[in-house]
Every structure is written in structure tokens, then in C-alpha cells.
Amino acid sequence: MAQKWNxxxxxxxxxxxxxxxxxNAEIIRRPAPQQIEPEIDEDGTIEITNGNKKNKKTFIxxxxxxxxxxxxxxxxxxxMGGAEVTVYPKHREPNVNAQFDAYRVALAGQLPYEIxxxxxxxxxxxxxxxxxxxxxxxxxxxxxxxKHQSTTVRLVTNTRxxxxxxxxxxxxDSVVVPGYTKDENxxxxxxxxxxxVFADEVGEQYNLAPTKFTxxxxxxxxxxxxxxxxxxxxxxxxYNGMKYIIEDSELKTAEQTLRTELRNSLLERIDTEKPAGxxxxxxxxxxxxxxxxxxxxxxNLATIKEKVIMRIPIFKNDQFASFIxxxxxxxxxxxxxxxxxxxxxxxxxxxxxxxxxEIGPDIGTIDxxxxxxxxxxxxxxxxxxxxxxxxxxxxxxxALTGILGAYPAIEKAEATIRPFWKTTFPIKITEIExxxxxxx
Numbered sequence: 001m002a003q004k005w006n007x008x009x010x011x012x013x014x015x016x017x018x019x020x021x022x023x024n025a026e027i028i029r030r031p032a033p034q035q036i037e038p039e040i041d042e043d044g045t046i047e048i049t050n051g052n053k054k055n056k057k058t059f060i061x062x063x064x065x066x067x068x069x070x071x072x073x074x075x076x077x078x079x080m081g082g083a084e085v086t087v088y089p090k091h092r093e094p095n096v097n098a099q100f101d102a103y104r105v106a107l108a109g110q111l112p113y114e115i116x117x118x119x120x121x122x123x124x125x126x127x128x129x130x131x132x133x134x135x136x137x138x139x140x141x142x143x144x145x146x147k148h149q150s151t152t153v154r155l156v157t158n159t160r161x162x163x164x165x166x167x168x169x170x171x172x173d174s175v176v177v178p179g180y181t182k183d184e185n186x187x188x189x190x191x192x193x194x195x196x197v198f199a200d201e202v203g204e205q206y207n208l209a210p211t212k213f214t215x216x217x218x219x220x221x222x223x224x225x226x227x228x229x230x231x232x233x234x235x236x237x238x239y240n241g242m243k244y245i246i247e248d249s250e251l252k253t254a255e256q257t258l259r260t261e262l263r264n265s266l267l268e269r270i271d272t273e274k275p276a277g278x279x280x281x282x283x284x285x286x287x288x289x290x291x292x293x294x295x296x297x298x299x300n301l302a303t304i305k306e307k308v309i310m311r312i313p314i315f316k317n318d319q320f321a322s323f324i325x326x327x328x329x330x331x332x333x334x335x336x337x338x339x340x341x342x343x344x345x346x347x348x349x350x351x352x353x354x355x356x357x358e359i360g361p362d363i364g365t366i367d368x369x370x371x372x373x374x375x376x377x378x379x380x381x382x383x384x385x386x387x388x389x390x391x392x393x394x395x396x397x398x399a400l401t402g403i404l405g406a407y408p409a410i411e412k413a414e415a416t417i418r419p420f421w422k423t424t425f426p427i428k429i430t431e432i433e434x435x436x437x438x439x440x
Contacts, residue, residue: 081422082431085392085400086414090381091438094328097374099350102313104367105192107181111323113313115364116280117233118269120262121292121307126254128244128302134293138199138206138238140169140231141364142213145190148226150179152191161197161213161229168200169213169235177227194365195229199238206238233364236290236307244294244302254304259289262308270312278314279339281347284371285312286363311363325379335409336382340438345375380438381409389432392425 106112142161146153155177158170178191199206210231218224267285274280292305321339325332350370363369391403392415400415417425426432 081418081426082433083392083415083417083425084433084435085388086416086435086437087383087385087388087410088412088437088439089383090409090411092325092329092379093376094324094379095376096324096328096345098327099370099372100323100327102315102369102371104194105178105189109326111315112319113315113369114278115232116274116278116312116314117364118266118273118310119234119307120266120310121305122258122262123303123305124254124258125301125303126246126250126294128246128294128300130245131242132245134239134241134243135202136237136239136293137202138204138208138235140197140208140233140235142169142171142195142197142229142231143192144175144177144195144227144229145192146177146227147180147188147190148223150181152179153177153223153227155195155215160200160216162216163208163211163213167206167208168216169197169206170200171195171197193367196365197235199235202238203240204238206235208235210234233309236292239293241293246294246302246304251304255291255306258304258306259308262306263287263310266308266310274314277317279317279320279342280312280314281342281345283347284349285310287311288364313363313369321379324373324377329379337379338382340378340380342377344377345373348372378438383407383409385434386429388434389429392432393429394424394427396424398423 100111102111102113104113104115144155153176155171155175157172157174161169161171163169173195175193175195177193180191181189183189208231210233213229213231214224215227215229218227266287267282270280270282270285288309288311290307290309292307294302294304317338318336320342321337322334324339325337326334348371350372388403388407388410391406392400395403397415397417400413404410404413415425417423
């Protein structure tokens with residue numbers, strides 16, 4: 001039988017409770033859900049991106065870039081590897097203010113020098129008042145050598161000297177030629193002196209270029225081959241013919257102007273024509289002036305010609321530096337040194353024959369010079385940089401101090417090796433650089 005229910009027994013169902021809206025505090029505490037915008041392809045499909053996978057790719061990319069940077073730095077360091085060695089050589093700055101002697105042929109301990117000769121010729125037109133017949137003998141200077149004996153040889157006035165062409169010249173005055181010496185290797189160094197000569201006859205054919213001479217009087221004797229002479233400059237003055245007559249005042253004005261121009265042009269040539277490896281002092285220049293025969297230019301005009309010869313004593317760099325060091329630095333024992341800048345010196349002649357270059361002194365006629373030097377040069381001891389590089393190759397950096405023991409010219413040195421983690425010098429000499437420093 002079916003159960004019957006009274007209406008009062010039936011309870012109505014409780015209505016659903018709606019959730020209360022969150023309070024402000026809850027809104028603050030709860031993070032807003034991340035809204036991921038779906039990516040829609042061109043065909044309309046939606047691509048769902050995995051965030052974790054994307055972050056992983058980003059990490060791998062960053063890690064790859066990091067290793068590429070580190071690897072590139074290592075490669076660059078290896079390519080730019082090498083070593084720099086800063087060397088502090090021994091150096092001194094003596095105060096020089098003294099008189100010195102130098103010799104064309106120097107003995108041990110003496111300062112040798114050579115003569116640098118430059119010549120210039122020019123011409124100018126002047127008025128002539130007439131002509132005259134002129135006969136002139138060429139003149140010049142020769143160096144006479146003695147390889148025959150260790151004692152002196154005297155040659156009397158008018159001793160004849162013959163050129164290879166058979167042209168005869170005579171010495172003006174009697175000369176004494178020093179005997180030969182021997183160097184440390186036993187080689188003969190001939191004695192030498194200077195003498196003035198004149199042509200045996202007149203004429204321009206005697207204006208000879210530099211050449212060698214023999215002494216006819218010694219023909220057939222041992223002296224013939226061992227006592228000889230040579231000229232280092234062209235002989236001048238030989239002439240035989242008509243010469244124009246020019247008034248003295250006009251001639252002197254033209255000559256002076258022309259000589260000044262030629263003199264200045266020679267001074268400008270010193271720096272470009274001085275030989276490499278030599279010290280040259282501009283204050284040491286001397287000049288000789290030669291007037292050449294005038295030639296016809298036109299009616300009542302003549303062309304005068306002037307020749308200016310400039311001579312300068314020059315010194316080999318190493319010999320000059322060593323001589324100055326020996327004269328000014330206590331304890332110097334002949335080591336190789338150099339002077340960084342010879343222009344700090346002031347040079348002046350002491351000899352009266354060479355103290356006034358304006359009047360034409362001729363240092364070509366003497367065998368030695370006296371001069372005064374003043375200044376404060378920087379003398380630097382020399383060392384073999386290439387040998388030092390070779391000794392350093394493939395050696396540990398700590399070996400530097402021991403290696404320097406073989407280089408007394410170096411007071412100290414500092415080394416930097418690249419890349420920074422390497423402790424040995426490169427195995428290639430081209431990768432080692434020597435930097436010289438003269439600071440204290």
C-alpha cells in the first residue's frame with residue numbers, strides 16, 4: 001500500500017546561498033589570474049603557448065650567448081698574445097764644459113774626425129772695362145801618406161807629385177810625414193799629413209777632380225808604392241787666356257752678394273747631405289772662396305763666377321759618445337754608449353786659424369782641431385735588443401731577472417705577458433716587444 005504523506009510533513013528545499021562578493025582585503029590578497037591571450041594563426045586555429053617551454057628556450061639562448069662571449073674573449077686573447085718588456089738602460093747626464101782635441105788620424109784614446117765637403121758655384125753679370133791676358137796655375141791640397149816606415153819622412157819644398165795622367169804638381173813648403181803605426185790587430189795605419197800644391201804649368205787642364213798621386217823621385221824604390229798622396233777636392237784656379245777687367249768696387253759688391261747666396265745654400269744642404277751615423281755641428285762650418293775667371297756675356301759685360309767650398313769636421317756617433325763618456329763619467333770603461341741628442345752641445349773653435357769662418361779658414365790644411373764643447377748630453381748604454389728577445393723566448397717570466405745578469409747595460413726591466421694567465425714568454429721572437437724607458 002502506498003504511503004501517504006501529509007502536506008505538513010513535506011519540507012520545502014532550502015534555497016541555494018549565493019556567494020558573498022569578496023571584501024577589499026580579499027581582493028588585495030588574491031593575485032589576479034594571468035590572462036593568456038591565445039595566438040590565432042592565419043588559418044583561424046588557436047595556438048596554445050606553453051610558458052614553461054618558452055622560458056627554457058630563453059635560458060638556453062642566454063647560456064649560449066654567454067659561452068660565445070667567453071669563447072670569443074679567449075680567442076681574441078690568444079690572437080693578441082705576446083709580451084712587452086720595458087727596459088731601463090743605464091744612462092747618465094754629465095755636465096760638459098771643456099776643451100778637446102780631435103785628429104784626422106787618431107791614436108788610441110784620441111778623438112778621430114773626418115771632413116765633410118760641400119761645394120756650390122754661381123755667376124753674376126757685371127760691367128767690364130777691358131780685357132787682359134791671364135796665365136794662372138791651379139792650386140789644391142793633398143794628403144800625403146807614409147806606409148814605408150815607422151819613423152818620419154821629410155819632403156823638401158817643390159817635391160813633385162804626379163797624377164795618373166802625368167800632370168805634375170809641387171808642394172809649396174817642406175813637410176814632415178809621420179811614421180806609420182799598428183793597430184791592435186797588427187795592421188799598419190799610415191802616417192798622414194796635409195800639404196798645399198800648385199800646378200807645374202798654367203792652364204785649366206790642371207783643375208783636377210779628386211785623384212791619387214805618386215812621387216816620381218821615388219821611382220824604382222820601395223818608397224814609390226808606400227809613400228803616396230791623394231786629393232779629396234777639385235783643384236781650382238788654372239787658367240790661360242783673356243780675362244775681363246772689372247772695376248774693384250763693382251766686382252767686390254757682386255762677389256759679396258754672390259758668395260752670401262752660395263754660402264746660405266750650402267748651409268741648407270747640411271741636414272740632408274750629412275752621412276748617416278755621424279755627428280755634425282753647424283757651428284763648426286768653415287768656408288773657402290774661389291773666384292773663377294770671368295767670361296764674356298755681351299758688349300761691355302762679363303760674367304763673374306764664384307765657388308764656395310764648405311768644410312765641416314764630422315764625428316762617428318759611437319766614437320764621439322764613447323770619447324765624451326770617457327772624459328766626463330768616472331768609472332767608465334769603454335762600453336758602447338750613445339748620445340740621444342747632440343744638438344744640446346755648443347761648439348766653438350779655439351784655433352785662431354778656424355775661429356772666423358767668414359774670412360775663409362780652411363780646416364783641410366791642418367791635421368787636428370782644437371775646440372770647446374758645452375752642454376748637458378744624455379748618454380745611454382747600448383744593449384742588443386734582439387739578443388735579449390732570443391734569450392727570453394719560451395722562458396718563464398720569473399727568469400727575467402736572471403737573464404738580465406748578462407746585460408750590464410740594463411739597470412732593470414719589467415715584463416707584461418698576454419693573455420694574463422700565461423706565465424711564459426712567447427716562442428716567437430716577433431711576439432716580444434722591447435720598450436725602452438729613460439725615466440728614473
